[in-house]
Amino acid sequence: MTIPGGGGFGGDAGLADDARLAGVPDEFQRLWVPHRMAYIQAGPEPLRAACPFCDAPKHPDEERLIVARGRTSYVLLNLFPYNSGHLLVCPYRHIATYDQATPEEVAEIGALTQTAMRVLKDTARCDGFNLGMNQGAVAGAGVDAHLHQHIVPRWASDANFFPIVARTRALPQLLGDVRTTIANAWPL
Numbered sequence: 001m002t003i004p005g006g007g008g009f010g011g012d013a014g015l016a017d018d019a020r021l022a023g024v025p026d027e028f029q030r031l032w033v034p035h036r037m038a039y040i041q042a043g044p045e046p047l048r049a050a051c052p053f054c055d056a057p058k059h060p061d062e063e064r065l066i067v068a069r070g071r072t073s074y075v076l077l078n079l080f081p082y083n084s085g086h087l088l089v090c091p092y093r094h095i096a097t098y099d100q101a102t103p104e105e106v107a108e109i110g111a112l113t114q115t116a117m118r119v120l121k122d123t124a125r126c127d128g129f130n131l132g133m134n135q136g137a138v139a140g141a142g143v144d145a146h147l148h149q150h151i152v153p154r155w156a157s158d159a160n161f162f163p164i165v166a167r168t169r170a171l172p173q174l175l176g177d178v179r180t181t182i183a184n185a186w187p188l
Contacts, residue, residue, distance in 0.1 A: 052079075053090045053146040065175055067183040068115070073108045075116055077179050080142070082152050084173050085124045085182065087116050089149040096145050097135050109149055115187065116151045123185045126153035 056064040057074055065077035067087065078086040089112045091105045101109070113131065120126050130152040134141035141148075 051094060051146050052143060053088075053148060054092075054094050056090075057092060061183065062176070062179065065179045067179055068112065068186045070108045070112055072102070072105045073112055075112050077175055077182075078150070079175070081175070082130075082150075083154065084178055085120050085126070085153045087120070087151040087182070089113050089116065089151065091147055094145070095147050098133055098147060101147065113149055113151060116182075119182055119185045119187075120151070120153045123181050124153050125155075127156045128154045130154060 056066060056076055057069070061067070061069075065079070066074055067077065068075040072093070073089055073091045075087055075089050078088050089109050091101060091109065093105065095101060095105075098106075117129055120129070130150065132150050133147065134144075134150075135147075137144040
């Protein structure tokens with residue numbers, strides 16, 4: 001059986017030798033996501049051992065994708081982004097819901113969110129945003145024990161068939177590169 005464009009798999013003796021080599025164009029599309037290798041190598045549910053939002057500020061910013069630090073809260077890239085530049089604003093304090101935040105935390109979460117939006121408009125040239133907090137596992141929070149605000153940049157042209165048909169996100173930049181761009185543009 002010959003698999004068209006199979007690149008050497010499935011008995012493709014009828015294909016020219018160069019058609020079986022890796023990297024030779026065929027009808028298959030490839031979505032390269034090298035940043036995902038960290039999660040594959042870490043094994044199932046690597047974030048369950050400790051709260052990732054309590055742990056992140058204890059490490060260098062580049063290592064944990066932190067783009068800015070405030071007095072009560074900080075901003076970092078989402079490890080499982082919906083779009084490139086998907087940021088999270090987290091209080092340092094381990095609290096689960098917004099009603100547990102102090103007035104100072106609420107004010108700084110808001111201020112950091114506004115700054116993040118301005119920086120993303122300048123660096124990513126996005127057309128809009130989705131902002132939100134999923135409060136509790138039943139509401140969709142992946143880390144439900146630690147409050148975090150999502151800032152998802154959106155573009156007029158960012159809707160495509162990947163999320164709907166293939167349940168896949170196409171992210172054009174590596175997380176470390178996105179972090180560097182945003183951190184460098186963050187006002188001091």
